[in-house]
Amino acid sequence: MALAQAVLSLLSHKPSSGYEIAKAFDGSVGYFWQATHQQIYRELKKLEEQQWVSVEVIPQEKSLDKKVYALTPLGQQKLAEWIDEETELGPLREDILVKVFAGHLVPSPVLLRQLEHHRRQHLKRLATYESIAADYFPTPDQLTFEQRCQYLTLRRGIRNEQDWIAWCDEAIEALQP
Structure with missing residues (x-):
């Protein structure tokens, strides 16, 4: 875009x-x-x-x-x-994924700190998105078409954050010593 x-x-x-x-x-x-x-x-x-x-x-x-x-x-x-126009998938560029990929080079506590920090960032962003949803879209079933388009964009953000948090939880559990 x-x-x-x-x-x-x-x-x-x-x-x-x-x-x-x-x-x-x-x-x-x-x-x-x-x-x-x-x-x-x-x-x-x-x-x-x-x-x-x-x-x-x-x-x-x-x-x-x-x-x-x-x-x-x-x-x-x-x-x-x-x-x-058809939309192609965009590249996934995330520093944390490169860090995990090469994480074998550092002691596990270093990598776990990075993952915990990343998780906190996503929790914070999720809270922001949920606050926006509550403030601007309190009744999703009563939205106009324009509002539904905006709401769906926000919902994608919410789901993205939820997925990142779940992945961080999975990675933290898997990398425990």
């Missing part, structure tokens, strides 16, 4: 300033696609040049003018075309 599609997907929900898009990356989209604020602003400029987004400049009294970006019909078409 390119950064362009992640930005367009955010704008498909509502027009936003670059700052608001960057904040959304720090929250919702940022859990599955990473980008710096600088990368986001560069991408917005490219999308504007391609006419996939439009920009409305809103004058501000005490600061720089605010630019609000909106998805254009062309941008919506390009995003829809991208959604219709």
Whole structure:
């Protein structure tokens, strides 16, 4: 996936300033696609040049003018075309898996500490996702189609964290001296 599609997907929900898009990356989209604020602003400029987004400049009294970006019909078409393309599996790149693979080189307590740390990180992220689910999707059976799409993305994150925790538990048990 390119950064362009992640930005367009955010704008498909509502027009936003670059700052608001960057904040959304720090929250919702940022859990599955990473980008710096600088990368986001560069991408917005490219999308504007391609006419996939439009920009409305809103004058501000005490600061720089605010630019609000909106998805254009062309941008919506390009995003829809991208959604219709088959998606290949992405590579699994996890440092912890390389550490376990080569774990025979260190004493087992070293590897166990790494796994326990990894497990705690996933527990923390799972708690965050579950909190988001409780706050924003308290009644999953009453969601609109748009909300169900967002909820399913969150559910994938929840299941991913649950699986990582289960794997960490399995690995910790298997590697006990």
